[in-house]
Amino acid sequence: GNSVTQMEGPVTLSEEAFLTINCTYTATGYPSLFWYVQYPGEGLQLLLKATKADDKGSNKGFEATYRKETTSFHLEKGSVQVSDSAVYFCALIPGGGGNKLTFGTGTQLKVEL
């Protein structure tokens, strides 16, 4: 079946540090890949997505590249801010139809001054 594996948190960084959150997946065919963000006390928001190999999704300074050869979709940001503190979820939807999102377990990011 489909699955998503994320690095365990929490991840604690100083403001302006570089961020990487690793995500790898298992799926048949060509899934679409997503990063969602959950701020404290809120629901999930779509952060970025990529729908085919080598696509790069980007939003709010965050980027992730769909790597088919390594089945990965790592989230990166060059300079984090305190306001980026949240839980980040990697997710996939299988190719070929259907709308079921499969999530990773989430990675908590805490950014300190």
Add this chain to the structure above:
Amino acid sequence: EAQVTQNPRYLITVTGKKLTVTCSQNMNHEYMSWYRQDPGLGLRQIYYSMNVEVTDKGDVPEGYKVSRKEKRNFPLILESPSPNQTSLYFCASSSDRIGGEWYGYTFGSGTRLTVV
């Protein structure tokens, strides 16, 4: 404003007392889904619906019921809640793929349920 609205936000109930969590979306989306979020487990799908009167089980459907009588509403029903259903619940909706591309789910703000 396009949104998914869940109610209530917080609920404490006792074992065995039937409850319903409501979910409504104003985007005319075909797909709706319920997830539960538990520490260390991420989000797991409970039930989903592809359109009115079309529902199916997700990964963890035991102890839950849903209905989709109208396109905008997708209530989650716990007929006899138990403490292991204490969790954070999210409703989400999405349109069907457009040109083969999927544009993402919109999530509600969540319902924190405690069953004692």
